[in-house]
Each structure stands twice: as structure tokens, then as C-alpha cells.
Amino acid sequence: MSAKEYRTASSARGGLLTVANVPNIAFGDRVHIRDQQGNTRNGQVIRSSDEEVLIQVFEGTSELDLESTWVRFLDEPVEIALSPEILGRIFNGLGEPRDYRPPIVSSLRRSISAAAFNPAARTYPKEFIQTGISTIDGLNSLVRGQKLPIFSASGLPHNRLAAQIVRQAKLPDDDSRFSVVFAAMGVSYADARFFQEEFASSGVLGNVVMFVNMADDPPVERLTLPRMALTAAEYLAFDLDRHVLVVMTDMTHYAEALREVATAKGDVPARKGYPGYLYSDLAEIYERSGRIKDRHGSITLVPVLSMPSDDITHPIPDLTGYITEGQIVLSRELHNQGIYPPVHISPSLSRLMKDGIGKDFTREDHPHVSNQLYALYARALETRNLASIIGADELSTRDRRYLEFADAFESRFVRQSEDEDRSIEETLNLAWDLLSTFPPQALTRVNETEIAKYHRQSV
Amino acid sequence: MNTTSNKKGKIKDINGPIVTIELPGVQNGEQVRIGSLGLYGEVISLEGNEALAQIYESTEMVRPGEPVEGLGHPLSVELGPGLIGGIFDGVQRPLEAMFLKAGDQIPRGLSPLPLDRDKVWHFVPSENLEPNMPIINGAVLGRVQETETVEHRILVPPNISGQLIELAPEGDYHLEESIGQVRDQQGEIHHLKLYHRWPVRRPRPYQSRDNGVEPLITGQRILDTFFPLLKGSKCAVPGPFGAGKTVVQHQVARWANADIVIYVGCGERGNELVDVLDSFPKLKDPYTGRPLMDRTLLIANTSNMPVVAREASIYVGITIAEYYRDQGYDVVMLADSTSRWAEALREVSGRLGQMPVEEGYPAYLASRLAAFYERAGRVDTMDSGKGSVTLIGAVSPPGGDFSEPVTSHTKEIIQTFWALSKELADARHYPAIDWVDSFSADVSTAAEWWHENIDREWEKRRSQALGMLARDAELSRIVNLVGPEALSSAQRWVLEGAALIKEGVLQQSALDPVDTFSSPEKQFMLLDLILSVYDAGADLIELGVPVQELSEMSVLARLRRCKELYDSNQTDQLKAFREEALNDFKEIHSEYAQRGEQPA
């Protein structure tokens, strides 16, 4: 760490500070900025030439004056100190404790912007995780190492759902060596407290590392926070062999912070003012989940994001969907009908489900049952639409059966209580209860053997 | 490579992946290594003493003043045996070797050679060649069995021709050993090896272009039967996230009747490449019975890898594709996704301060796209053979909006358009290819092939099915306005028929072991069967049979399942079922015909 401080700041705009006449400074270097009150702010070099450097100041540049601003270059990238002691601790977006306990002391420090995993080093995620939630386990199964976001919107119970997943998630065989990394960006005190109490009451607190940035904390710290959290997760997963579930909320606040900084830097905007590199930037975060050859641990990532104006085509959910391995979409309509969890299955998807379910993993009928429910529900929603135009009385008996199916599906399969932990067996049996309201010949996605075995008219 | 004659200079400015360097004498497009780590990059513009370079690796902790070296050549790939079955990054670094050498993450500044120098190959010289014969560039010097399926033809490099002075005898050779000598017109002697290098941004030469003549058979019914693609043609697969672009491309990579498949994961997920690496060695090529990996090559620049190498990755892919084309092969190259490539262009142009024209994209987006797709085609090779590169690019429009720049420019370039729809995907109608928005400009050429090889009725049946799907859309609109009661029996039978086409022909599960591949014979038989059933039903409705009675026939449920009950070899069983099904209709027919004859 160099002791020399420079007082050659030449401009301060937005969160950006320019410093002239400095020796060759490394791109990405960490910076300490001392302001006129003697308070230290943190920053990072985002452009460096032999004439001047551009520094992104995490706490912002307001109230800095160029004359009495002192800049010190630490000659190290943004890093996090790692040791098993991080479990049970709470940090901010810079990796500093926010639980009034001493900082982590460790000789192991890692840069938070890790190099990309070599695709040849990955193994394909295949192990089914039972969350106890029928719409997920039955229709959009989560597997160990997957990145599966929750697309939500303001006022919807995404936090409760995320907490239920953390509480209930288990592998049918073992759930030892399980840890949670929780990353909160721009959240309210109420939400932060909710999660903390949740972790405490379910007894996992000692296995959780929390990284928290409140709504009134500096937005720029939201940019380093998920990277801190994932570096910690990688350490737990690949150094300590743990299966890590990373929950991140709310990625929308992250993206907004990125937009703020990009605008200050003058980056060319692509859509809705978000920079063109939002996709790559989000991918750097999301792609850090997965499984690695010859490593015992894994990183399963469940980011939560709110869709601005409930719009799934907004750049944040859109680009996320293009990167993640599916999405669980919550619906305001179901929520307003009092259905929890309000998972709208049609736009929901799990891309890694195909290899984690079926004969050797869950049950042999699982893939077909899932398909069949999807097909019936799609048809049922069309019918409901038709009924709203021409009236339910005008429907044929066949169509009325679909209408009844839609209602039963939502109230029995989708709806479950917050402490209801359904086994995959229960979920699939429930599915057959619903499928059996149709005659076997109407079920063309399940095969004849499965019908003979599970259809209520056959048994 | 790092000879003292290389140009030396230093770094002036680092702006993410764009670095200003001072390197006198450097050429535009030249490869450079920068900083003490020796990161690889490429010069993209020159101004006075300074040059701008785009760097393929992260520039974190690099400083101004660090050294720079010019390598004297543009971004090039190694072309020779050992490519097939491999996985390379966007600038052709061998990822498998890097993993063994450097572990889980890709380290910076490391650049093992793409092709294995220790491996020996058994070379068999071409019989028709003798010393002192004139020899042209692109001529086949000899052969090497690269994998069990691929015979690698060793070519005289495109920039060398003259007189063959020496040709090595049959035997085992390393890549760096000389297997022949050519004296060019200037009298210079070139030692030829089993491999050569070629700059990726320059198309490889060929004698002449030719028209596509036969369809690429992908084993996917909606593609082959409804929106055929010719070998050597260009195709785009646009669709919103999760609609099935990658699955379509994986399916083509698996089942297409191509000699060589090059799959470029351009800014997409790491796990999707692992999926290919895991599953292809276990799957058999339906035409040769050999493991699919024996004809497949992967280029991987995943979404989290540096964005500049992403821009390069599709050129690396297409250059390797052209190289196998020049050996006389039919090559399919899949790029998933060209939108991520365009975004890489956008990012670089943004950093250069170039004027954006639409959604931040530079003005040259359209011409770059066109020039890239133009490298597809069927050609007469320099060696007077026929080879082709078929190019299939996924497009990922923001918000699924096809009017955005990348989709709309691409649409003007390509011949076949497989449009994926969110509505179909949400209803789990897979592949979610929209039969209204999709098109193929090559139906009539494909028809000649189908008529000759499969059935003369192909084009007729295809049109009939598309016609029914169009009627179905129309009639469904009416139903949604006034209810199903408004339709006549014949019209309701059209809805039933269209549903049969959708479920029995169009929908095809990539996950079902039988349904995943349909031979052309099976494709036509299924289509013909369903349309014959529809026709038979339509006759009955004219006789007064209630549509209800037909809809409830148990044979229809079976008909929907035929695709997964009979595989492509079980055409006899499919024929038997056809007899059975049509018999059921005949029986009703005779029943009603008798009733009709009886006096009331």
C-alpha cells in the first residue's frame, strides 16, 4: 500500500473524480479518498492514462472540494478477506462488518472480480433440490448449481417465497454442509429484519453470511456487493466443499445503480437509459453459479428482482431471463385472489429440470406430468378467456371441464401455505388428482403406462 | 514467436477493454500483447503514433507505461487435424488444455497453442500427385484420419501455389514436420505442414459460388417439412428468452445430415456448452452410427468471458467452417447468439466514442452482419470439389421485439427464418416455431428433393397443412367473438384437424428419445396420415356424421402419439396403424352410407 497521497483532483462530477498528475496507476485499483472533514471514502479506478485517472467514488462526490481532497492509491483490486469465520456475519457492500464485530482477519484475500470459469471445468447440474413448493418442484424444478431467479413486482410476496425456499430446500438424500449467502441491495430495514428473523427462527443463522446494503446506503456499493457475496460463496463452495444457496435481492436496485454510474460516466445508453453492457455485467454475476469438476460444493443462485411496472419485457427482467436458467414469475392477479405463492406457471420455466427429474431422481412420471399440467392449464386459460367473452353457460361440457380444472389447479396445486413443505411424491400425487378429472384419452402428454399406474379411473 | 524483431512500445491509457498504446509501425488489425502479463489483443485503429487496441482479456491492474509488443500478424487460427471434438475459446485457445494446465478459471496471459504438437497423425499422400507437377492453392496433398468419421484433407494453404517439389511418403507425422515443398512463381520454396494459419477476418478463397440444391435434413418436422433450409444457405432463429433457440440449435447440431458441425456459444451460458460436451459423445450420429462428438467442434465465449473475444469468436468459427468446406464437406455452423456478438460491437464502438445510430448500435452494424452471413454458401472448391457452409444464427431481441435493429437487419439477409414465439413456448408447444411468422425462400428447391426422394405429394400436403393452420386461426377468431356454436360441423372438423397437425406433426419433443429425430420418410408419413384422417373425416361430415362422434374416436388419441410410438425405422408399423385408422373411418362410412340408402 502506498503511503503517498495526491491532492491533484481536477474534477468531481456525479460519483466520479478525476485526478491529474499521478504516476502510472493500475486500472481497477482501489482508492481511499480523504475529504476535508478527514473522512475516508472508497473508490476504484475506472480509467487510467499516463495523464490522469478517473475514479468512481462509492460514497459519491457530494461535498468534496477539489482543493482539500486527498487521494491515496492502494495498489490492490477490490478484495474480500475470507475465512470460515464469515459464517454468521453481516457485511456491507465493501466487505466491512456491519454487525459491530471486528473485521475478518485472514491471510486469504481474493479479488471480487474473479476470472470466468472455464466451461471445460464445469459439470452439468443435475441434482434435484426439493423446495417443498409444488409449482417449483413439480413444474419448474430447481437443481443444485442452477441460477433460477424470481421475477416479482412491488407488493408481491417474493421475500416470503425466498425465505420459504431457504427454509425448506433440501436434497432428498443429504443436506449436510449447507450454507446460505444472502445479498441485499437497496432493501428496506423491514425487509432486512424480516430475513434476519427468518434465518434466526429456522436455525440457519450460523450458516448464513449476509451482505447488506440498505435503501439509504450509497448506491455505488450495490455494484460491489453481489461480487463480494459471490466471492464468499465461491470460497464456501469450492474451498470448504459446501453447498451454497445464494439469495440476492433486489437485482433491480443493482441495475439501477449501474445505470446511475454509467450515466455519470457518459456511457452510450441502449434501452431505457441502461448501458449496453448491462447484459455482460449481469452475466458476470449470474454465471458464477454452478458446479465444478472434482469439487464437492456448489453454488445455487436465486436472485430476486422486481419488474418495473410489472413489465417482463423491461431490460432488467429481460436481460436476466436471457442469462439465467429459467425464471419463476409471480403474478399480481393470483396474489389479488389471495393465492400464495402466486406463481404464474405459464411464463415460468426451469431449463435444467430435464436432467434432474424422472426415474432416477424424482419419479418416472414427473417429466410427462409436468408437461401435461402445462398443456392443460394453457388450454384452460384460453377457455377462461372465452368464457369471459361468451359466458360460461355457452361452453361445451368439454370446455367446462377445463374451466373447472383451472380453478382446481390454482386453489389446490398452486396454493399452499407458507409452512407447508410438500414432498415431491405429494406434489405428483396431487397432480394426478387433478389430471384424473379428465378421461385418459384427453391426456396425450402422459403415456399409457403412466395412465394405467396413476390415473384414478384406472386404479 | 516473441522474436526480437517484434515491435515494442508502451501503454498510454486503459479504458476497460480498450487500450491506447504507443507502438510505432504497428498495423491496423495486428495482434498485440500488452502489459507485464502479456494480454492478447488486436489493433482496431491508428492515429499518429498512437493506436487503439481491443484486449481479449480483463485489463484489471494493468497500468499505463507497461510494455506492448506487436506480433506482426492479424488474428489468425490454426487449421489442421485435431480441431474436431475440441472446445476452444473465442480466440481459439484450447479450453480443455487450459483446464488441465491452469485449473477452474481462465487465467490471463496464457495462450497454449490451439493444436496439439505432440500428437502424431498418419498421413497418406494423394495418389494423383507427383513431384514437379504444378499445384494450386487449396489442392489436397493427402489425408489424415482425424476422427473415426472425419477424414481430414490436408490442403495447400490458400496463399501458396506453384510447383510441387516434394511430397512426404505415407507415415506418421507431427504437426510441425514438413510433409511437402512447393516452389512458387517467385521461386520461393514453402515447406508445407499438416496445418496452416489463416486470418479470421478474411474469407477463404474458392473457385466459384454455386446454388444450393438439397435441403439440410435436421430431423425436425417443422423445420424440414415446413420451413426447409438448403445446404449452404443462411438462416436466423429469433425469439425471446426461453422460447427455444438453443434447443433448436442443439437439435440441428445433433441430427442434421452434415459432415461437420461447428457450434459457437457466443455470449451465452457455460452450462449449455457442458451439455453438448457431456451428451454428444454418448449420442450416435444417425447417419454414420459414430459418436456425434466425432464431427463436432465447439467455440465457447460464454456471457461472462471478456466481451472483445466474443466479437472475435464468430469469425474464428466461420473460418474453421470454411476450412472444412474447402476440403469438400458440408459444414453447419451454429452461432448462439449473434445478438451478443452485435452487443460486443456496440460496446467497443461506444468506448471509441463512435456515433450510435439505433439503440446504441454503430452505423456499420448492418454491413458487418451482412458480410458475416455472406461467408455462408455452397461453392466449387479450389480443388474442384463441392463444399458448403450453412449458417444458422440465433437472434435474441430485447423484449422479444422483432423490430429491433439486429433482428430486422438479419431478416433482410437470410433465406430461412425460424421465428420462435413466446405464446407457443408458454403453452409448452415445442418447438415454439411460429408457422405464421416463419418463412423459407427455398421451398421450391427443397420440393424437388422431397418429390424425388420421398414422395411426389410432398408440396401438396405441405400446402394443405399450412392452409388448414391458416383457416384454424381465422375460425378461432370467430369462436373468440361469438362462441363455438357459430361454426358449422365442417368448420369444427377443421379445428380438430389443425389440432391434430399441431400435436401430431408440429410439436416435437427434443427430450423424448423417439420423437427427438424424425427421418424424412417418417415426417411425410405422419403428415400424410393426419391429413388422410382429416380428409376421411371431412367426407363423413358431408354424409351427415356429427363432428362430435368423430372427435371422440379413440383412434385420434393414438394418432397424436404416433410420433413417439414409432421411430424412424418403424415405418411398417406406422403403415399398419394407418390402415387401422383409416379402416375405422371406412366403417363409419359404410354404416352411414347404408343408413342413407335405407328409405326413411
Ligand SMILES: Nc1ncnc2c1ncn2[C@@H]1O[C@H](COP(=O)(O)OP(=O)(O)OP(=O)(O)O)[C@@H](O)[C@H]1O
Ligand atoms: N423442442 C423442445 N422440446 C422440449 N423442450 C423444449 C424444446 N424447445 C424448447 N424446450 C424447452 O424450453 C427451454 C428453453 O429453451 P432454450 O434454452 O432453447 O431457449 P432460448 O430461446 O435459447 O433462450 P435464451 O435466449 O434465454 O437462451 C428448454 O430448456 C426446454 O425446457
Ligand SMILES: [Mg+2]
Ligand atoms: Mg439460448
